[in-house]
Amino acid sequence: MNDFPLPVRAERSNPLARVFDELIDFCRARSMFMLHYCTGCGAIELPPAMTSRFDMERLGIQPMVTPRQADILLITGYVSIKTLKRVILTYEQMGSPKYVIGICSCTVNGGMYWQSYATAKKLNEYLPVDVYIAGCMPRPEAVIEGLRKLMGEIKAGRANSWERYFREYDRYLAAQQNLFGPNWQTPTDIIGEARDYQLYGPGTEGRHTELLQQHQVPLQPLRMTLHSDVEKSS
Amino acid sequence: MSVLDQLLVFAFMTGAVASFIGDRRFAGTLLAILYFGQFLLLVKLAPLGYGAQPVVSAWQPALFGEVLVWRMDALGWYFALITVVAGWLVTWYASGEWGQGYRERGGNLGLMHTAVAANVVAMLLLLSSGNLLSLFVGWELVSWAGFLLMVMNGRESGGVSGPAGLRYITYATLGAMALLAALAIAHHASGSFEYIDLIDAVDQMTGPTRVSLVIAFALAFTIKMGLLPFHLWQAPAYAYSPGPGGAFLGAISSRVGLWGLAMVFGSLIGIGRIAGIELIPGWFDLRDVFMWVAALTIVLPTFTALRQNDARLLLAWHGIGQGGYMLLGLAAGDALGTGGGLMHVLNHASYQAPLFLAVFAVMHRTGTSDLNRLGGLVARMPLTFLVMLIGIIGLAGLPPMNGFVSKYLVYISLLRQGEPLLFILAVIGTLGTVLSVFKLLHNTFLGQLRVEHMEVREAPWSMLIPMLLMASVVVVTGTAPGLVLDWVASAQAALGLPVLDHTLGGAAGLDMLWVSGVLVYGFAVGTLLFLSGNKSRRVHQFDNYAGGHFLTAENQYQYSDQFYAGLMHHIGGWYRASFTWAESVVIASVDAMSAAANGFFRRTQAVFLLLLATLGSVAWLLWGVGS
Numbered sequence: 001m002n003d004f005p006l007p008v009r010a011e012r013s014n015p016l017a018r019v020f021d022e023l024i025d026f027c028r029a030r031s032m033f034m035l036h037y038c039t040g041c042g043a044i045e046l047p048p049a050m051t052s053r054f055d056m057e058r059l060g061i062q063p064m065v066t067p068r069q070a071d072i073l074l075i076t077g078y079v080s081i082k083t084l085k086r087v088i089l090t091y092e093q094m095g096s097p098k099y100v101i102g103i104c105s106c107t108v109n110g111g112m113y114w115q116s117y118a119t120a121k122k123l124n125e126y127l128p129v130d131v132y133i134a135g136c137m138p139r140p141e142a143v144i145e146g147l148r149k150l151m152g153e154i155k156a157g158r159a160n161s162w163e164r165y166f167r168e169y170d171r172y173l174a175a176q177q178n179l180f181g182p183n184w185q186t187p188t189d190i191i192g193e194a195r196d197y198q199l200y201g202p203g204t205e206g207r208h209t210e211l212l213q214q215h216q217v218p219l220q221p222l223r224m225t226l227h228s229d230v231e232k233s234s
Numbered sequence: 235m236s237v238l239d240q241l242l243v244f245a246f247m248t249g250a251v252a253s254f255i256g257d258r259r260f261a262g263t264l265l266a267i268l269y270f271g272q273f274l275l276l277v278k279l280a281p282l283g284y285g286a287q288p289v290v291s292a293w294q295p296a297l298f299g300e301v302l303v304w305r306m307d308a309l310g311w312y313f314a315l316i317t318v319v320a321g322w323l324v325t326w327y328a329s330g331e332w333g334q335g336y337r338e339r340g341g342n343l344g345l346m347h348t349a350v351a352a353n354v355v356a357m358l359l360l361l362s363s364g365n366l367l368s369l370f371v372g373w374e375l376v377s378w379a380g381f382l383l384m385v386m387n388g389r390e391s392g393g394v395s396g397p398a399g400l401r402y403i404t405y406a407t408l409g410a411m412a413l414l415a416a417l418a419i420a421h422h423a424s425g426s427f428e429y430i431d432l433i434d435a436v437d438q439m440t441g442p443t444r445v446s447l448v449i450a451f452a453l454a455f456t457i458k459m460g461l462l463p464f465h466l467w468q469a470p471a472y473a474y475s476p477g478p479g480g481a482f483l484g485a486i487s488s489r490v491g492l493w494g495l496a497m498v499f500g501s502l503i504g505i506g507r508i509a510g511i512e513l514i515p516g517w518f519d520l521r522d523v524f525m526w527v528a529a530l531t532i533v534l535p536t537f538t539a540l541r542q543n544d545a546r547l548l549l550a551w552h553g554i555g556q557g558g559y560m561l562l563g564l565a566a567g568d569a570l571g572t573g574g575g576l577m578h579v580l581n582h583a584s585y586q587a588p589l590f591l592a593v594f595a596v597m598h599r600t601g602t603s604d605l606n607r608l609g610g611l612v613a614r615m616p617l618t619f620l621v622m623l624i625g626i627i628g629l630a631g632l633p634p635m636n637g638f639v640s641k642y643l644v645y646i647s648l649l650r651q652g653e654p655l656l657f658i659l660a661v662i663g664t665l666g667t668v669l670s671v672f673k674l675l676h677n678t679f680l681g682q683l684r685v686e687h688m689e690v691r692e693a694p695w696s697m698l699i700p701m702l703l704m705a706s707v708v709v710v711t712g713t714a715p716g717l718v719l720d721w722v723a724s725a726q727a728a729l730g731l732p733v734l735d736h737t738l739g740g741a742a743g744l745d746m747l748w749v750s751g752v753l754v755y756g757f758a759v760g761t762l763l764f765l766s767g768n769k770s771r772r773v774h775q776f777d778n779y780a781g782g783h784f785l786t787a788e789n790q791y792q793y794s795d796q797f798y799a800g801l802m803h804h805i806g807g808w809y810r811a812s813f814t815w816a817e818s819v820v821i822a823s824v825d826a827m828s829a830a831a832n833g834f835f836r837r838t839q840a841v842f843l844l845l846l847a848t849l850g851s852v853a854w855l856l857w858g859v860g861s
Contacts, residue, residue: 086782219774
């Protein structure tokens with residue numbers, strides 16, 4: 001479903017590393033915090049999926065209020081251009097590993113908003129999407145089914161598409177700039193994070209990141225200090 | 235010349251020095267040294283805190299044949315210690331940059347130093363009073379010294395402090411009149427002003443005389459403490475005093491009311507006799523009145539504090555509420571309750587003073603104490619933040635700080651005495667405290683730093699060291715409350731109350747050494763986990779989640795206005811100006827009484843009024859004969 005090839009996990013020489021990787025993947029798959037970014041009508045299927053009837057907490061999935069602690073970004077319904085900026089901001093604020101689920105036909109291909117000038121059609125052009133759950137709207141069973149599929153992928157160590165955002169950042173940024181204009185920027189330093197995660201690849205920087213760096217104002221973190229003249233903050 | 239004489243002379247000298255050279259640049263430092271001298275003299279008196287006999291002053295002036303006796307016992311020493319340390323540290327705080335800033339803003343620094351010194355002298359005189367006459371002299375001095383400190387800040391408070399101080403002195407005069415009435419009753423019953431004679435005479439008193447005596451004493455002391463319904467004067471009067479002065483007043487000044495009540499409940503009349511005065515026989519007695527007033531004093535002012543948007547007012551309202559815990563424990567009457575109540579005096583002083591000083595440090599740097607105009611200062615004033623953090627944990631009564639220990643003792647006492655409703659009220663008060671102190675900390679230090687505060691610097695060391703010293707008292711006496719409980723037990727013994735059985739770690743099954751130890755180990759484990767994990771990345775404060783909103787310097791992410799909107803939606807309707815209304819009712823009834831008196835003297839309705847007065851007197855007399 002993605003336009004870009006899946007990255008392959010590097011072979012590990014240490015046999016114990018594999019055991020730990022599998023253990024970690026198992027734990028990851030079984031405890032996920034979900035930030036739901038409800039943009040449209042599909043949100044109405046989430047309360048039954050979360051509450052007692054379908055009860056996604058039995059799978060270890062819980063809502064979370066901030067992106068910093070969340071594992072899943074769940075986007076329901078159509079994504080207008082204005083909304084998409086917020087979705088990308090939120091996605092970039094999440095800590096890795098992070099997974100994106102698109103619910104409803106609108107996230108797959110624009111759905112009934114196909115002809116709208118103000119709606120982003122394919123979500124996975126702008127963000128790496130792990131699972132799409134099609135339907136207008138998908139029933140809670142389908143939502144749970146999609147979540148189970150994601151869990152299976154994580155457990156099998158295949159849900160690595162978040163790495164692609166760092167490796168292929170220039171291509172994602174190209175699509176974003178194409179839609180939002182050349183002045184588009186978010187506060188998160190993706191290239192720095194790519195280096196931090198050791199995911200810096202040939203596609204991380206390119207023509208579009210150069211354009212970004214021309215106008216991006218770097219935001220220095222606010223450090224605790226006794227004398228503010230040590231640091232002139234931006 | 236006994237050590238007490240030396241102490242009083244030294245305190246007078248400090249006051250004299252303050253009034254002569256208080257506005258000089260070095261005066262603050264000199265005064266801080268003089269206060270430290272007073273502190274050393276108190277340390278010399280320390281055997282009082284461990285059960286020694288009271289120290290009598292050689293100076294006993296006679297007045298119309300009556301002798302003014304000065305004598306310091308364990309209770310007085312305990313309160314005096316808090317007073318002098320508070321005076322010492324707030325003067326130190328004012329000695330450096332704060333004092334210069336105050337003078338530059340047009341404040342009279344010399345007058346402020348004089349006022350603080352006068353308060354300390356007056357309180358020392360009161361706390362070492364040895365009979366009712368010297369008590370009255372000390373009481374009046376304390377009232378007027380407090381008034382001086384409250385009204386001197388007119389220009390800086392925008393003219394608010396003057397009316398607040400006048401309101402205080404109106405209440406204080408009423409209290410002084412009540413104390414005078416109590417003295418008259420006591421002298422009539424015992425024939426002298428000595429405590430011993432009064433204690434003997436209380437047994438022979440008729441019911442109404444005893445009730446009148448209790449009510450007169452209670453009125454005098456509860457007004458000073460700011461108990462319901464006489465609490466309206468306190469918050470504005472303290473909040474708008476000049477910084478260190480406000481901290482001093484908030485920390486200890488109003489506690490002399492509790493000192494007086496402790497004397498009444500302990501030695502002078504006895505909580506048992508007060509409990510014997512039954513209002514509804516078998517169900518509700520005068521002691522219950524005190525306990526319920528105390529419990530309501532905890533709840534109502536605390537939730538009033540929750541609504542304040544000025545940090546100073548928020549703290550001042552909490553000062554009133556915390557007084558309720560002290561009285562509640564004292565009125566409970568057993569070893570645990572009175573121990574907790576008396577210990578809370580030191581605890582309250584030890585966190586209220588640094589909290590006030592931290593707020594004034596923030597004001598010194600940013601120019602405001604408006605909780606809607608601050609935020610994010612932890613990155614610029616981390617040590618002040620630390621002081622406030624320790625202070626609010628103490629104020630909220632959470633372990634491992636000392637506020638927890640005293641509140642715990644009061645809770646246990648209430649539970650053991652079978653007072654679940656009062657216990658619940660006390661816990662509700664604590665809940666309100668937790669909520670409002672979090673608002674204080676959050677709106678000042680957490681959240682996002684404002685653009686205009688980017689260049690703010692940490693408070694200077696002359697302000698930080700006194701604050702940190704006080705905060706360390708909160709931690710040390712929280713970890714080892716036995717240090718204070720020794721003094722409290724001596725004070726209980728001096729009052730004739732049951733003595734609290736305690737260890738270094740606490741009392742009533744509580745061992746704070748363990749509690750603090752477990753917390754420290756917990757933090758250590760958490761730190762190890764944090765250090766062993768992946769490296770954390772710092773991000774800019776605008777790289778923050780606000781529902782997907784893009785944050786800018788013009789459009790920050792900081793909740794402060796209407797901080798508890800959801801809670802206020804539920805309880806906001808309960809906030810009515812009912813006490814302001816009650817105060818106006820009192821004023822109206824005083825008006826009516828004076829109109830009636832006017833009518834009586836001008837004989838407009840002479841017969842009718844005479845009839846009313848006669849009926850009232852006859853009813854009072856009949857009750858007296860009947861009991």
